[in-house]
Amino acid sequence: MPAWIPICSVDDILPLGSRRVARPKGLPVALFRDAGHQVHALLDRCPHKGGPLSQGLVMDDAVACPLHNWVIQFSDGRARAPDEGGTPVFACKVEQGQVYLDADELATLALDLTAPLAGPCQRLHAAA
16 A cells, blocks of 8 residues: 655646656656646656656646657557657645655656766766
């Protein structure tokens, strides 16, 4: 049974907006509020080039990555065709206006995924 932890008020996420949730280990989780006021949680990393999904355009049932416009579905984290790949989905619930995430998933899910390296950081990392 999930150990739910409170994250924020649902009103802290604007309609068709997002909010980032930092984790002690691993990449942040992005919370999204769709047009129907449902809240969804994905790893804040596009499967294509690692773009920050929390900065993307929220649609009815998906978010478009701000880097290359890949559309990632909230239901399963999969990219819409013709694109391929996916990002982890986190269990999320809303009760009495409060958003909750599963503590076990926050502590264990997708810890092996990393943020992309770009610019001077990428060149330094490649030389090592």
